[in-house]
Amino acid sequence: MLVPGGPLVTTLVTPTLDATPSLFGRESEQRRLGDFVHGVRMTGGAMLVRGEAGIGKTALLLDTAGLAAAHGMRILRTAGVESETHMPFAGLNQVLFPLRTEFAELPTPQRDALGAAFGLTDVRVPDPFLIALATLNLLGEAAARSPVLLLVEDAHWLDRASADVLAFVARRLDSEPILLLAAIRDGFQSPLDRAGLPELLLDRLDDAAATALLETHSPTLTSAVRTRLLREAAGNPLALVELPITADTRNGRKPLPPGWLPLTTRLEQTFTGRMSGLPPAVRTTLLVAALNDGTTLSETLDATALITGLPVTADDLAPAVAVRLVDVHETEVTFRHPLMRSAIYQGASVSQRHAAHAALAGVLTGRPDRSLWHRAASTPKPDETIAAELETAAGSVRRRGDLLSAVAALEHAVRLSENPDHRCERLVLAAEYAAEMGRRDIVVRLLGEGERLRLSPRQRARIVWIRESFEDGIRDDSAAAHSLADLAESMAAQGDVDLALKLLSSASLRCFWAHADERARQRVVTVAEALPVDDLDGRLLTVLAFAAPIERGKVVIERLRHLAAHPTGGRPPARLLGSSALMVGAFDLAEKFCAASLPVLRAQGRLSLLARDLGAQAWSAARLADLSVAIPAAEEAARLAHETSQPLMHAIAQASGAVLAALRGEQDRVEILGMAAEQVALPVGARPVLATVQLARGLAALGEGRYADAFDHLRRMHDPADPAFHLALRCFSVAELADAAAHSGQGRAIAGIIEELETVALTTPSPALHADLRYARAVLADEAAAEPFFAAALAADLRRWPFVRARVHLAYGEWLRRQRRTAESRAPLRMARETFDALGVIPWSERARQELRASGESSRSRISEARDVLTAQELQIAQMAADGLTNREIGEKLYLSHRTVSSHLYRIFPKLGITSRSALSTALRASA
Numbered sequence: 026m027l028v029p030g031g032p033l034v035t036t037l038v039t040p041t042l043d044a045t046p047s048l049f050g051r052e053s054e055q056r057r058l059g060d061f062v063h064g065v066r067m068t069g070g071a072m073l074v075r076g077e078a079g080i081g082k083t084a085l086l087l088d089t090a091g092l093a094a095a096h097g098m099r100i101l102r103t104a105g106v107e108s109e110t111h112m113p114f115a116g117l118n119q120v121l122f123p124l125r126t127e128f129a130e131l132p133t134p135q136r137d138a139l140g141a142a143f144g145l146t147d148v149r150v151p152d153p154f155l156i157a158l159a160t161l162n163l164l165g166e167a168a169a170r171s172p173v174l175l176l177v178e179d180a181h182w183l184d185r186a187s188a189d190v191l192a193f194v195a196r197r198l199d200s201e202p203i204l205l206l207a208a209i210r211d212g213f214q215s216p217l218d219r220a221g222l223p224e225l226l227l228d229r230l231d232d233a234a235a236t237a238l239l240e241t242h243s244p245t246l247t248s249a250v251r252t253r254l255l256r257e258a259a260g261n262p263l264a265l266v267e268l269p270i271t272a273d274t275r276n277g278r279k280p281l282p283p284g285w286l287p288l289t290t291r292l293e294q295t296f297t298g299r300m301s302g303l304p305p306a307v308r309t310t311l312l313v314a315a316l317n318d319g320t321t322l323s324e325t326l327d328a329t330a331l332i333t334g335l336p337v338t339a340d341d342l343a344p345a346v347a348v349r350l351v352d353v354h355e356t357e358v359t360f361r362h363p364l365m366r367s368a369i370y371q372g373a374s375v376s377q378r379h380a381a382h383a384a385l386a387g388v389l390t391g392r393p394d395r396s397l398w399h400r401a402a403s404t405p406k407p408d409e410t411i412a413a414e415l416e417t418a419a420g421s422v423r424r425r426g427d428l429l430s431a432v433a434a435l436e437h438a439v440r441l442s443e444n445p446d447h448r449c450e451r452l453v454l455a456a457e458y459a460a461e462m463g464r465r466d467i468v469v470r471l472l473g474e475g476e477r478l479r480l481s482p483r484q485r486a487r488i489v490w491i492r493e494s495f496e497d498g499i500r501d502d503s504a505a506a507h508s509l510a511d512l513a514e515s516m517a518a519q520g521d522v523d524l525a526l527k528l529l530s531s532a533s534l535r536c537f538w539a540h541a542d543e544r545a546r547q548r549v550v551t552v553a554e555a556l557p558v559d560d561l562d563g564r565l566l567t568v569l570a571f572a573a574p575i576e577r578g579k580v581v582i583e584r585l586r587h588l589a590a591h592p593t594g595g596r597p598p599a600r601l602l603g604s605s606a607l608m609v610g611a612f613d614l615a616e617k618f619c620a621a622s623l624p625v626l627r628a629q630g631r632l633s634l635l636a637r638d639l640g641a642q643a644w645s646a647a648r649l650a651d652l653s654v655a656i657p658a659a660e661e662a663a664r665l666a667h668e669t670s671q672p673l674m675h676a677i678a679q680a681s682g683a684v685l686a687a688l689r690g691e692q693d694r695v696e697i698l699g700m701a702a703e704q705v706a707l708p709v710g711a712r713p714v715l716a717t718v719q720l721a722r723g724l725a726a727l728g729e730g731r732y733a734d735a736f737d738h739l740r741r742m743h744d745p746a747d748p749a750f751h752l753a754l755r756c757f758s759v760a761e762l763a764d765a766a767a768h769s770g771q772g773r774a775i776a777g778i779i780e781e782l783e784t785v786a787l788t789t790p791s792p793a794l795h796a797d798l799r800y801a802r803a804v805l806a807d808e809a810a811a812e813p814f815f816a817a818a819l820a821a822d823l824r825r826w827p828f829v830r831a832r833v834h835l836a837y838g839e840w841l842r843r844q845r846r847t848a849e850s851r852a853p854l855r856m857a858r859e860t861f862d863a864l865g866v867i868p869w870s871e872r873a874r875q876e877l878r879a880s881g882e883s884s885r886s887r888i889s890e891a892r893d894v895l896t897a898q899e900l901q902i903a904q905m906a907a908d909g910l911t912n913r914e915i916g917e918k919l920y921l922s923h924r925t926v927s928s929h930l931y932r933i934f935p936k937l938g939i940t941s942r943s944a945l946s947t948a949l950r951a952s953a
Contacts, residue, residue, distance in 0.1 A: 054081075054225060058089045062096070062174070062204060069168075069198035071205035073180075073217060076227030078289050078364055079263025082208035085227070086176050089206060093174040098204070099167065100174045105182030107367065111398060111434075112318055113427035114142045116187030117160065120175065124163050132917060134628060135159035141425045142186070144394070153186060153426035155630030157193035158920050164194065165201050165922040172202035179363055181213030185429035192216040196668070197921060200928035219670075229260025238262060243269035257291060263362060267295050270348065293368035299348040300369065306333055307344050311351065313381045315369040316402075318395060320357045328384035379403045394418065401437045412441040416451055419458075428462040431455075436471075445479065453484045453491075460491045463633075463670045468495065486516050486524060493531035503545035506535040506572075510548045517556055526564045529553050533571035537608070538673075538711055540750065546572050561588060563601030570605035574753040578609045578789025585614050592621070600626060600634060604641040608753055610793030613825040615645035616654065627918045636665035636674055643681040644717070647688070648757060648793065650828030650864045652892055653949075655685055657901030661919070676705040676714045683721035687728060689892070690867040695725040707748070716742050716751040720758050727764060728868025735765035736774075743778045756782060756794040760832065763801035772805045779805065796821065796829045804836050811840055831860035835873050838880075847880050858884060865892045891949050894936045902929045903937070907945040 061072055074082045090100050103119035121139075128136055138155040140146035167173055177183070177191060195205050195217060207217050230238065235255055239246070246254070246269060258264035268291070300308050310329045317325055322339060329337045342358065345351050352359050360366045370378070382403035389396040397418055401411050419434035435455035442448035452475050459467035472488055480488070489512060509532035517525035532549045535541055549572040558565050561584055569577040585606050600622035606615035619642035626635040639662035646655035659682040666675035679702040686694035699718040706714035719738045726735035739762040741749045759782055766772045779801055786794055799821060803814035815837045823830040838854035841847075858873035867887070874884045891900060898919075905915045912923040912930070919926070934940060937948040 054227060055085060055088055057225060058085060058206070059092055062089060062093055062098075069201040069203050071195035071198055071207070071220070071222045073222050073224045074206060074208045074227065075211060075224050077211045077229075077261065079261045079267075079292060079362070080227045080229065081262045082210075082227060083178055083362075084262075085225075086178060086206055086208055090174060090176060093172075093204070096172070098172045098174045099170075100176065101164075101167075102176045102178070103183070103187070104178040105180055105184075105188075106318070107182045107363065110182055110184050111430060112184055112395070113186045113422045113425060113430035114156075114184065114190075115318070116177075116183040117156075117190050118143060118187075120187075120191075121160065121163060124167055127163060127166060130166060131159055131162060132913070134630075135162060135917075138426065138630070139163070142427070144425070147424075149424040153189060153428075153630070154193065154632045154920065156186075156426050157190045158630065158917065160190050161194050161197055161201075161920075161922050162916070164203055165924050168202045169924070173204070175203060175205045177205065177207035177217075180207040180209045180215045180217055182363070183215065184427075185216070186427040188216040192220040193668070193920075195220045195222055197925060200925040201922055230262060230265075231260065235260045235265055238265045239269070242266050263364075264292060264295075267292060267349075267362075270295070270299065289364065292362075292364050293371060296350060296362075296365045296368040297372045299350055300345075300372065303344050303348070306335070306337065306341060309333060309377075309381075310337060310342060311345055311369050312373050312377060313384060314351065314358050314360070315366045316378065316381045316399075317385055318398065320359050322353065322356055322358045324385065324388055325358055327388040328381065331384040331387050332380055375405070379405055398437075401441060404441060407443040408441045409443040409447070412438040412443070412447065412451070415441070416454075419454075423458065428458045429464070432458045432462075432464075432467060439474075446481075449475070449478050449480050449484055452478065453480070453487050456491050457487065460494045465495050468492075483516065483519065483521060483524070486512050486521075486528065490524065490527050490531060493528075493534075503542040506532045506541045506545040507548050509535070510545075510552045514552045514555075517552070522556055522558060525552075525556060526558070526568070529556075529568045529572075530564065533568045536573075537571040537753075538713060540712060540745070540752070541572075546576070549573070550577060560584060563605070566605045567601050570608040574608040574610075575756075575785055575789050575791075578791050581605060581609045582611055582614075582790055585609075585611060585618075589614055589617055600638045603638055603645070607641050607645050609789065610753075610757055610791030612645040612648050612793055615641060616649065616651065619645070619658075624918070627920075630920075632665050632920070633669040633671065636662050636669055636671060636678070639665065640674055640678050640681065643678060643685075647681050647684045649826060650688055650866050652685060652688065652865045653900070653904065655681070656892065656897045657904070659685055660897030661901065672705050673709075673711055673714065676702040676711065677717060680706075680714050680717035680721060683718060684724060687721045687724035688866045688868075690728050690871075692725055692729065695721050710748055712748065712751045713754060715749040716754045716758075719749045720754075720761070723758070723761050723765065727761060728872075730872075732765050732768035733771075735761070736769050736771055739765055740775070743775075756785065756791060757797065759794065759797035760800040760829070763797075763804050764832075764836070767804040775805075792826070796823065796826060800829070800833055800836065803833070803840075808840070808843065815840065827860050828864055828866065831857045831864070831869070834860070835869065835876070838873075839876055842876065842880055850880050851877065851882050854880065855882070862887055865890060891937060895933060899929055899933050899936070902926055903933050903945055903949060906930060906942055907949050 061070065074085055076082055093100060101120050101123060103116045105116055128139060131139065134155060135158055137146055137148040139159040141148045142156045164173060164175070180188065183191070191205070191207070198205060209215055209217065235258065239251060239254060242265070254265070254268050258268055300311065306329070309332055310325060313328045313332070314325045317328070326337045326339065339353055342351060342353050346353055349361055350365050352361060380403070382399045386396045386399035386403060389399065397411070397414055401415060404411060415434045415438035419431040419438070422434065423431040432455045435451050435458065438451045439448050439455065442451060452471060456468055456471040456475065459471060468491060472491065475488055489509070493509065509528050513525040513528035513532070516528065529549060529552060536546050536549065550569060553565055553568045553572070556565065566581055566584055570581045574581075585602060588602060603615045603619035603622060606612070606618055619638050622638050623635065623642070626638060639658045643655050643659035643662050646658060659678055663675055663678035663682060666678055679698045683695045683698035683702065686698060699721055702714050702718050705711070706718075719741050723735045723739035726732070726738060739758055741747045742751065742755045742758050743762065744750055759779070762775060762778070766775050779798075782794065782798060786798055799814070799818040803811055803818050806814050815833065818833045819830070819837065834853040835857035838850040838857060841850035841853070854873055854877045858870060858877060861870040861873055870887055877884050891903065895903060901919065902915055905918065910918070912926040915921075915926045916923040930942070937945070939945065939948050
């Protein structure tokens with residue numbers, strides 16, 4: 026059930042100096058935060074407040090809350106707690122608890138996802154990003170009534186699931202009246218670190234401010250003690266307030282220990298020192314509170330009573346309140362600072378901790394999920410019963426979309442397993458979950474532990490596959506692809522066909538990303554085709570397409586065409602088919618399959634897979650010069666790949682963006698995107714990225730008429746010794762290479778390449794390769810013998826390939842003019858110009874215009890179009906709105922709030938010179 030997990034308020038008063046002593050000396054930082062609140066409270070924004078323990082982060086957040094309340098903002102709050110890091114969505118629970126009555130207003134998939142996250146429903150969450158979108162929309166609806174300030178204290182201790190959701194939200198607040206402020210301690214990491222947010226760094230107080238703060242709070246200190254405290258505190262506000270309490274020996278407390286200690290250690294010892302004079306029952310109560318994963322007072326008191334055997338009331342905590350360790354409210358007990366909790370934990374013995382956890386488990390019987398964690402923490406020796414329950418809990422939280430908590434549960438289960446076989450299986454499963462969420466650090470640690478266990482052959486094969494999921498096949502290592510195929514064959518012989526396909530997929534990816542030799546690629550194909558699976562299984566087609574796009578091109582294309590013609594019948598997901606079609610040069614089929622899979626992935630919230638499918642769509646659409654599809658796909662693929670931590674997919678999306686920039690004549694952008702992609706690809710030798718960058722540079726040079734430069738860039742894709750060589754992708758740059766060679770007088774230099782690819786074309790019916798070769802034959806032929814080749818190129822069925830056909834028309838018109846058949850040249854040149862204009866490939870439009878002018882025919886100026894004035898995301902939103910989707914529907918597809926969509930449309934209309942949504946279709950058609 027959804028429960029309040031912390032102080033959740035809608036208004037706050039400005040805190041007093043006593044409540045926030047570290048605010049002293051922070052006037053400049055508070056002014057900056059105040060300006061930030063004033064500047065973004067109606068448009069949205071987020072900021073991190075970073076600094077060491079006790080530096081004043083919480084105080085600044087609270088003071089900002091007072092300022093926000095004065096501006097009529099609604100304040101929501103959450104705080105990370107070290108003991109709650111294993112509790113899925115504990116932090117998000119705190120944020121959304123005041124909005125629980127508004128869940129019903131969300132679209133059904135989002136409402137179900139959020140309900141599953143909080144244990145309200147048993148619906149399986151396909152991807153945690155669906156929970157994130159639900160949170161964004163819920164906060165957006167609340168902000169529509171009143172601007173919202175969301176405070177996140179100790180964000181470094183938030184459970185990972187909540188932190189991921191808040192990072193997702195923080196990246197999307199540019200059009201929402203929501204301000205997110207998160208405090209993070211130095212030396213800790215959080216998903217919010219990667220959200221690209223501005224930061225406010227808090228330094229220590231200078232000598233004057235530190236002295237003034239100490240004088241204000243401890244005016245009776247002797248000169249010697251004051252001097253020492255100033256030195257020990259070193260400008261840390263919390264230390265300046267807390268250390269004097271221990272230094273004051275009038276009530277029998279021990280003085281500060283001699284010698285220098287790190288600040289956090291000094292403060293923890295300070296808090297521990299305050300406990301030394303407290304009654305044993307109070308110290309026990311504090312330990313229970315420190316280990317409790319909630320703040321409910323009754324839970325802490327009841328658990329303490331179980332340990333002591335005596336009744337315990339809130340009044341018993343009065344001594345701890347007096348020495349300012351905790352605050353006790355009617356229903357809650359909270360520590361005044363997170364260090365107090367950790368100090369108490371560190372000061373307890375292992376047996377004392379076990380007893381506290383056992384007591385908490387005893388009082389939380391009505392909350393079985395929380396009780397289980399405490400039972401596990403209370404057990405010093407293996408316990409198969411608890412281990413099995415933790416394994417079950419792992420499956421439950423995984424269904425709710427929290428893989429990290431599932432991993433934590435399985436790790437506890439591994440520690441408590443009595444059966445060695447169960448221990449091995451749970452550890453491998455934990456590693457699989459960690460790999461699924463992209464946590465290389467956890468995977469490496471778990472696999473290191475697994476190496477010390479007696480794993481079964483199948484478990485070791487699974488570990489190999491897990492390792493491969495992080496490799497993406499990088500490095501030219503044919504032996505690895507071969508050994509993966511051998512292992513897959515072994516697993517298939519044992520009946521595990523699914524694992525065999527996974528291993529073969531990893532092997533085929535090695536063939537794609539690197540340069541495996543023919544023997545290794547053939548071995549992968551042989552094992553794959555021997556598996557007892559349907560010939561139309563998408564997993565099998567993907568393996569064949571990536572491992573042997575030429576050798577098995579005919580088989581893959583035939584089966585893909587069958588699937589395209591018969592899309593029903595329980596066939597494999599279309600997402601497995603788009604990239605397969607790309608690899609064999611069937612770009613029209615790739616676009617079709619991607620278009621079919623994207624809505625499903627969007628609805629499921631599977632952003633990692635969505636980024637990959639968008640990348641395939643962008644690459645294919647770019648080669649077709651279908652810019653209306655390719656431009657938004659490349660931008661969204663890059664954004665989502667970055668957000669889901671897929672650096673190679675991000676790089677290839679950037680490289681595809683560089684290709685699109687070349688087609689648009691945006692030379693500077695070509696280099697910016699190309700260099701960014703190379704920075705990721707070069708160190709690991711990611712050949713597809715490097716090949717795509719060279720294609721982009723070659724296109725850019727062709728567009729500017731720098732044919733020799735274009736030849737140099739494109740020639741690299743066909744040199745096996747060059748890191749930009751790629752067995753499949755080189756087949757889709759033949760036309761550009763031939764164009765560059767013909768115009769730079771280097772036709773003979775590529776005769777060997779063309780001859781080799783003509784041989785390749787006898788093996789595969791790749792539409793892209795055959796179209797390119799028809800073009801190359803025409804432009805590289807002797808002038809007197811070229812016309813039949815042009816006729817053959819124009820006679821081909823290129824209805825789905827307008828850019829390719831227009832390119833042939835342009836080259837044919839150029840050839841006719843060189844043959845002094847000027848009047849005849851105008852018709853093909855005119856057709857080329859019109860097609861290039863419609864496609865928006867500006868350099869080619871200008872080239873056709875120049876040729877027409879040379880033939881004596883003038884051309885009207887090219888009309889500006891939507892692609893010229895809209896950003897990639899604006900173009901995507903405009904297209905969806907023109908198709909009749911509402912703002913809310915567009916937001917659900919693009920993982921934006923509907924108000925962000927509305928803000929984009931507000932900017933789109935004047936750019937297109939329209940005033941209403943109904944005019945979008947006409948405006949976009951005019952530029953299509």
